[in-house]
Amino acid sequence: MNVRIPILKLYDCLLVSIQWELDDATALQFQEDLLHKIHETSANGVVIDLTSIDFIDSFIAKVLGDVISMSKLMGAKVVITGIQPAVAITLIELGITLEDVLTALDLEKGLEKLQQELGE
Amino acid sequence: MEFQSCVKIINEWDIVAARQLGRNVAKELGFGSVDQARITTAISELARNIYLYAGQGKVCIEKVYEGNKAGLKIIATDEGPGIQDIRKVMEDGYTTSGGLGAGLPGVKRLMDEFDIDSVPGKGTDIKATKWLR
Numbered sequence: 467m468n469v470r471i472p473i474l475k476l477y478d479c480l481l482v483s484i485q486w487e488l489d490d491a492t493a494l495q496f497q498e499d500l501l502h503k504i505h506e507t508s509a510n511g512v513v514i515d516l517t518s519i520d521f522i523d524s525f526i527a528k529v530l531g532d533v534i535s536m537s538k539l540m541g542a543k544v545v546i547t548g549i550q551p552a553v554a555i556t557l558i559e560l561g562i563t564l565e566d567v568l569t570a571l572d573l574e575k576g577l578e579k580l581q582q583e584l585g586e
Numbered sequence: 587m588e589f590q591s592c593v594k595i596i597n598e599w600d601i602v603a604a605r606q607l608g609r610n611v612a613k614e615l616g617f618g619s620v621d622q623a624r625i626t627t628a629i630s631e632l633a634r635n636i637y638l639y640a641g642q643g644k645v646c647i648e649k650v651y652e653g654n655k656a657g658l659k660i661i662a663t664d665e666g667p668g669i670q671d672i673r674k675v676m677e678d679g680y681t682t683s684g685g686l687g688a689g690l691p692g693v694k695r696l697m698d699e700f701d702i703d704s705v706p707g708k709g710t711d712i713k714a715t716k717w718l719r
Contacts, residue, residue, distance in 0.1 A: 487606075490598040521605075521623040523630035524692070552623035560627060560692035561678060 471496045473503045479511040479580060480504065480542075483573075485518045493529040500533055504542045511580040512537055515573050517548030527562045534567055543583050545569065547576035592646040593633075595664075601633040604645040611647045612658055615718060624696040625658055625716055631693050632662040632712055640666020640710065650715060657717040660697070665709035672702055 469492060474481040480503055488496075500512065514530070516522075522530075534544045545568040549557075557564070568583065570576035591611070593604040608629040612622045629645060636643040643664025650659045669675055678691045690712075694700040697714040704710040 487602065489602045520619065521626040521630070523627050523634070525630070525634060550619075552620040555620050556623045556627045556696060559624070559695045560631070561689060561695070562692075
């Protein structure tokens with residue numbers, strides 16, 4: 467039952483769209499896969515799209531927050547896009563703020579934000 | 587009209603099973619997307635606490651009715667080490683796992699009613715209810 471989340475390369479960026487509910491193992495595997503992919507491709511930006519995700523618990527939030535910090539250590543910036551209203555509400559009520567994380571409403575705006583951040 | 591369904595929590599996959607069960611019942615009861623997310627998240631946190639701290643236990647989902655209102659009740663039980671100081675775990679930011687599981691205060695905020703009963707050495711019993719508005 468080890469499904470991996472596809473990571474696509476687009477110019478010097480990586481694109482990830484999480485399409486199904488994440489279990490712990492898949493989330494941790496994704497963390498590792500993304501870092502390897504950044505290393506492999508020398509990508510300097512990543513967009514992680516969460517449009518299809520309808521809830522995020524503290525574990526998934528921690529994995530996401532960690533992978534953003536890890537990517538930063540490797541020199542890649544991450545933008546999170548597509549957080550649904552229900553997800554934003556529950557995260558804050560749960561007490562998770564994901565501070566210092568770059569976000570955008572959708573994939574298009576996320577890519578724009580990434581370009582700005584990378585100064586291109 | 588009593589309905590109760592349970593998932594045994596033994597491994598990480600059971601956390602997924604518990605929240606799927608909860609989401610399905612929440613949908614059946616007619617909860618909107620935000621409350622569905624609240625309920626699913628609360629179940630995930632409670633199931634993870636069982637997995638992390640007690641090793642095993644169970645999460646039951648119950649449809650509850652009171653007068654003319656309907657709701658969903660989560661009952662999370664384990665026979666783990668129990669909680670020494672309940673007041674302390676109900677404080678925001680308190681953690682013994684380095685922030686792996688969620689704080690119980692977060693779960694309390696997501697739900698309408700929250701009740702915790704724990705005996706050190708015996709186990710923990712948490713009940714949380716969300717009412718349909």
